[in-house]
Amino acid sequence: xxxxxxxxxxxxxxxxxxxxxxxxxxxxxxxxxxxxxxxxxxxxxxxxxxxxxxxxxxxxxxxxxxxxxxxxxxxxxxxxxxxxxxxxxxxxxxxxxxxxxxxxxxxxxxxxxxxxxxxxxxxxxxxxxxxxxxxxxxxxxxxxxxxxxxxxxxxxxxxxxxxxxxxxxxxxxxxxxxxxxxxxxxxxxxxxxxxxxxxxxxxxxxxxxxxxxxxxxxxxxxxxxxxxxxxxxxxxxxxxxxxxxxxxxxxxxxxxxxxxxxxxxxxxxxxxxxxxxxxxxxxxxxxxxxxxxxxxxxxxxxxxxxxxxxxxxxxxxxxxxxxxxxxxxxxxxxxxxxxxxxxxxxxxxxxxxxxxxxxxxxxxxxxxxxxxxxxxxxxxxxxxxxxxxxxxxxxx
Amino acid sequence: xxxxxxxxxxxxxxxxxxxxxxxxxxxxxxxxxxxxxxxxxxxxxxxxxxxxxxxxxxxxxxxxxxxxxxxxxxxxxxxxxxxxxxxxxxxxxxxxxxxxxxxxxxxxxxxxxxxxxxxxxxxxxxxxxxxxxxxxxxxxxxxxxxxxxxxxxxxxxxxxxxxxxxxxxxxxxxxxxxxxxxxxxxxxxxxxxxxxxxxxxxxxxxxxxxxxxxxxxxxxxxxxxxxxxxxxxxxxxxxxxxxxxxxxxxxxxxxxxxxxxxxxxxxxxxxxxxxxxxxxxxxxxxxxxxxxxxxxxxxxxxxxxxxxxxxx
Numbered sequence: 001x002x003x004x005x006x007x008x009x010x011x012x013x014x015x016x017x018x019x020x021x022x023x024x025x026x027x028x029x030x031x032x033x034x035x036x037x038x039x040x041x042x043x044x045x046x047x048x049x050x051x052x053x054x055x056x057x058x059x060x061x062x063x064x065x066x067x068x069x070x071x072x073x074x075x076x077x078x079x080x081x082x083x084x085x086x087x088x089x090x091x092x093x094x095x096x097x098x099x100x101x102x103x104x105x106x107x108x109x110x111x112x113x114x115x116x117x118x119x120x121x122x123x124x125x126x127x128x129x130x131x132x133x134x135x136x137x138x139x140x141x142x143x144x145x146x147x148x149x150x151x152x153x154x155x156x157x158x159x160x161x162x163x164x165x166x167x168x169x170x171x172x173x174x175x176x177x178x179x180x181x182x183x184x185x186x187x188x189x190x191x192x193x194x195x196x197x198x199x200x201x202x203x204x205x206x207x208x209x210x211x212x213x214x215x216x217x218x219x220x221x222x223x224x225x226x227x228x229x230x231x232x233x234x235x236x237x238x239x240x241x242x243x244x245x246x247x248x249x250x251x252x253x254x255x256x257x258x259x260x261x262x263x264x265x266x267x268x269x270x271x272x273x274x275x276x277x278x279x280x281x282x283x284x285x286x287x288x289x290x291x292x293x294x295x296x297x298x299x300x301x302x303x304x305x306x307x308x309x310x311x312x313x314x315x316x317x318x319x320x321x322x323x324x325x326x327x328x329x330x331x332x333x334x335x336x337x338x339x340x341x342x343x344x345x346x347x348x349x350x351x352x353x354x355x356x357x358x359x360x361x362x363x364x365x366x367x368x369x370x371x372x373x374x375x376x377x378x379x380x381x382x383x384x385x386x387x388x389x390x391x392x393x394x395x396x
Numbered sequence: 397x398x399x400x401x402x403x404x405x406x407x408x409x410x411x412x413x414x415x416x417x418x419x420x421x422x423x424x425x426x427x428x429x430x431x432x433x434x435x436x437x438x439x440x441x442x443x444x445x446x447x448x449x450x451x452x453x454x455x456x457x458x459x460x461x462x463x464x465x466x467x468x469x470x471x472x473x474x475x476x477x478x479x480x481x482x483x484x485x486x487x488x489x490x491x492x493x494x495x496x497x498x499x500x501x502x503x504x505x506x507x508x509x510x511x512x513x514x515x516x517x518x519x520x521x522x523x524x525x526x527x528x529x530x531x532x533x534x535x536x537x538x539x540x541x542x543x544x545x546x547x548x549x550x551x552x553x554x555x556x557x558x559x560x561x562x563x564x565x566x567x568x569x570x571x572x573x574x575x576x577x578x579x580x581x582x583x584x585x586x587x588x589x590x591x592x593x594x595x596x597x598x599x600x601x602x603x604x605x606x607x608x609x610x611x612x613x614x615x616x617x618x619x620x621x622x623x624x625x626x627x628x629x630x631x632x633x634x635x636x637x638x639x640x641x642x643x644x645x646x647x648x649x650x651x652x653x654x655x656x657x658x659x660x661x662x663x664x665x666x667x668x669x670x671x672x673x674x675x676x677x678x679x680x681x682x683x684x685x686x687x688x689x690x691x692x693x694x695x696x697x698x699x700x701x702x703x704x705x706x707x708x
Contacts, residue, residue, distance in 0.1 A: 291479045292481050292484070294477060294481060295480075296483070297446060297467075297470070298444065298475035298477065298481075299470065299471070301498065310483055313485050314483075
């Protein structure tokens with residue numbers, strides 16, 4: 001009678017939530033939210049939350065951080081945690097724009113304001129909290145794709161609203177709006193185009209490796225070795241043969257193939273893509289239970305029917321996993337193409353590095369990371385959708 | 397009818413199946429029993445040409461199996477294997493429809509056949525048609541596997557350890573169901589197993605195989621009372637032999653007029669079961685009744701015992 005209510009005195013705390021709350025407090029206490037610079041390349045001075053914005057937005061920001069922190073700390077429902085963290089991210093996105101306008105207001109036209117470590121830490125912590133909440137909710141694949149599209153819409157809305165226009169990275173964008181669209185197209189072409197070609201060549205090659213055992217070892221070894229060649233070295237190695245080809249064959253030059261530029265980048269990405277596609281095709285086909293394969297033959301299927309109506313459909317989720325790996329890898333690797341004049345978001349990254357203009361680096365890096373992240377989530381969802389129902393995750 | 401004529405399969409020098417001949421009569425169940433490595437599965441797989449014989453030929457209803465391409469031959473022959481081998485990405489109905497679809501049946505005829513088989517195998521079509529194999533129990537998966545093998549109305553059904561993955565209770569039920577359906581469709585069945593109890597239960601004829609040869613091919617009773625060799629003798633098990641003999645006979649064979657105390661047995665009950673009931677109840681006689689419980693007579697222990705004895 002006396003002892004029973006005692007364990008109720010302290011509310012149960014969430015383990016991850018404790019870390020999140022400590023992280024939030026530490027960030028608020030020690031990390032500056034913004035950086036202000038007199039122009040785009042000088043070292044900036046950091047600005048604390050208190051000095052970074054008018055009192056109104058600051059109250060909203062602190063309130064949303066407080067609510068999210070408490071939601072993380074207590075054993076609240078996953079839905080509650082998701083809403084609190086997403087709301088905090090939205091407020092953070094709004095505040096960073098407001099703060100930038102506040103800081104550059106009245107300053108020189110070349111003055112820049114950008115988010116500092118405090119902002120990125122807060123963003124990272126809330127993103128962690130949202131991801132954790134989503135993992136706990138275990139949403140259906142279609143819902144996951146929907147969430148990514150929703151996030152994309154929200155991002156587009158922020159960009160269109162002009163709230164972020166005074167942020168340094170948006171100033172960089174303004175100066176390069178024309179080339180940004182061109183490099184974005186080039187980046188997508190490099191990443192998706194090389195993946196498409198790799199799938200076109202790699203899946204049949206994987207099937208061949210599966211059917212003809214003697215081919216498997218040599219093909220996988222060659223692709224493995226290719227994977228270990230550093231990307232810059234591979235670009236370099238391709239310059240000589242491609243220059244030679246384009247001088248010997250005018251038709252290649254006519255379609256834009258030369259020793260430098262997009263062609264060697266495309267070819268290098270294609271080669272890097274080949275191993276995951278081929279290896280996953282082989283693994284997927286090998287993972288089909290022997291008795292399923294034997295039953296297919298025993299039912300009177302021809303070799304071709306067995307391949308197309310039983311083996312490939314069953315191997316498809318594994319092949320798609322390979323394509324997912326390639327896509328995310330290619331979106332990242334395509335930045336390197338800029339080094340040999342291949343274009344893509346890497347152009348901004350390397351220009352930014354050259355000019356020590358970090359905001360320009362971000363203009364190249366942020367879209368790349370966002371794209372890779374979205375591609376990963378969407379492809380994972382597709383893999384889950386393709387898995388036959390009743391077959392448990394991981395049992396294939 | 398299956399005629400296997402002097403069939404041999406060699407891998408290199410070694411003959412896995414060595415000059416085997418046997419005949420399975422139309423509408424009968426023949427069981428090939430042997431230890432692993434005896435060549436029984438290879439023999440079975442040569443019937444539908446999953447394995448091509450090195451020598452000899454196999455006739456089905458008088459026609460040489462080499463007269464048509466292998467995949468067309470296999471569409472005419474039912475094939476069920478251990479662990480069912482269902483296609484996990486296809487529904488139950490699609491799995492069963494596999495061979496009719498390959499054979500180009502009309503959709504309506506396929507649907508009717510699928511429903512017929514599912515009902516026959518106690519899988520309510522409306523409930524199970526659109527499920528995937530992963531959502532079924534082991535026993536249900538096995539039934540779908542046999543239903544799939546029978547879908548295109550084959551005259552011949554080959555089964556390779558079809559009940560090997562089932563637990564004993566479900567296995568007994570699956571064996572009974574198979575016999576019932578086999579009698580209904582008058583399918584000729586050739587079944588491979590390593591389990592002598594299963595062979596005794598299912599086989600009209602049993603072929604005992606060892607080292608690629610058929611040691612003895614006979615009906616179960618002959619195998620028990622006149623084993624051709626010590627190997628067969630060991631395989632049928634000397635200690636259980638009287639009881640196995642009893643399990644081949646039914647109470648209906650020896651029922652006699654009269655009445656008795658005790659829990660009744662039915663004409664279809666095996667002598668083995670009736671004998672066990674007598675021992676358990678401590679009686680010399682038991683009443684025999686039909687399905688409705690009408691008295692048919694009685695069965696005496698003295699009448700059972702001679703059936704367990706070695707014939708003179």
